Amino acid sequence: MAVLEAAYPVNLLVGGRSCLVVGGGTVAARKVEGLLACDAQVHLVAPEVDDEIRGWPQVTVEQRSYRQGDVDGRWLVISATDSTEVNRAVYLDCEAAGIWVCGADDPENCSFTLPSIVRRGTLVVTVSTGGRSPAMARWLRERLEGEIGPEYEVLLDLVADQRAAVKAGGHSPAQLDWQKALDSDMLALIRAGDLDSARRRLKTCLSSSSD
Numbered sequence: 383m384a385v386l387e388a389a390y391p392v393n394l395l396v397g398g399r400s401c402l403v404v405g406g407g408t409v410a411a412r413k414v415e416g417l418l419a420c421d422a423q424v425h426l427v428a429p430e431v432d433d434e435i436r437g438w439p440q441v442t443v444e445q446r447s448y449r450q451g452d453v454d455g456r457w458l459v460i461s462a463t464d465s466t467e468v469n470r471a472v473y474l475d476c477e478a479a480g481i482w483v484c485g486a487d488d489p490e491n492c493s494f495t496l497p498s499i500v501r502r503g504t505l506v507v508t509v510s511t512g513g514r515s516p517a518m519a520r521w522l523r524e525r526l527e528g529e530i531g532p533e534y535e536v537l538l539d540l541v542a543d544q545r546a547a548v549k550a551g552g553h554s555p556a557q558l559d560w561q562k563a564l565d566s567d568m569l570a571l572i573r574a575g576d577l578d579s580a581r582r583r584l585k586t587c588l589s590s591s592s593d
Contacts, residue, residue: 388512389494389495389510389512391497391508391510392494393506394458394482394494395420396417396420396421396422396457396458397420397421397422398421398422398423399422399423399457399458400422400423400425400455400456400457401417401422401423401424401425401456401457401458401459401460402424402425402426402427402452402453402456402458402459402460403417403424403425403426403427403459403460403461403462404426404427404428404448404452404459404460404461404462404463404468404472405426405428405460405461405462405463405464405486406426406428406429406430406431406432406435406443406445407428407430407432407462407463407464408432409462409486409487410426410428410432410435410460410462410463410486411432411434411435412462413460413462413486413496414426414435414438414441416496416499417460418438418440418441419501422458424440424441424442425441425442425443425444425456426441426442426443426444427443427444427446427447427448427449427452428443428445428446428448428463429445429446429447430445431443431445447468448463448468448471448472450471450475451475452475453472453475453476453479453481453483454479456481457481457482458481458482458483459472459476459481459482459483459484460483460484460486460496461473461483461484461485461486461488461491462486466488466491469485469488469491470485470490470491472485472491473485473491473492473493476493477493482494484496487513487516489512489513489514492513495510495512495513497509497510497519498510498516498519498520498522498523499523500523500526500527500530502530502531502532502534502535502538503535503538503539504535504538505530505534505535505538507526507530509522509523509526533569533572533573534569536572536577537564537568537569537572537580540568540572540577540580540581540584541560541563541564541584544581544584544585544588545560548588558588559587559588559590560588562587562588562590563583563584563587563588566583566584566587567583568580568583568584571583
């Protein structure tokens with residue numbers, strides 16, 4: 383399989399779903415952590431397992447080599463080993479079973495790739511190079527982390543709450559100029575800790591756009 387040059391971006395909802403991680407090192411630990419952050423049910427198989435992974439009680443672990451059939455019943459699989467042969471075996475098993483699979487830093491053995499992620503609450507910003515350069519994806523993510531601070535999470539909360547209020551009032555949010563509100567000084571007001579003024583600015587912008 384060639385490097386994914388035209389990947390279709392999606393956000394998979396893995397909460398409560400059975401996911402398998404093959405591998406027990408540092409990379410596997412990062413993948414497990416990402417799955418747990420989204421409330422996935424994680425099972426891990428590896429001959430050797432880092433203590434960090436064993437410290438997560440919500441992760442079930444089998445300390446052994448990968449075997450054909452380990453992917454059965456899983457919704458999503460991540461192979462995070464340093465063995466191309468193992469990654470390939472996992473990939474082929476998942477392809478045969480119709481299961482999403484990612485070979486970490488091994489795009490030849492992927493049906494999807496994982497982007498670098500900046501999370502601010504439910505705001506998610508991702509960077510992907512289609513598996514061509516994970517290092518560049520991480521570099522760009524670190525730059526974005528410096529620019530997109532926690533104030534963006536607050537901004538999202540304010541806008542989402544107002545959108546819900548508009549819908550509850552029987553109106554269509556699509557008819558309002560949200561861009562005008564977002565382009566206002568709302569973000570600066572939030573950074574200054576003046577949330578009441580930010581809320582008023584939001585309502586004023588939306589009110590004027592509905593006139």
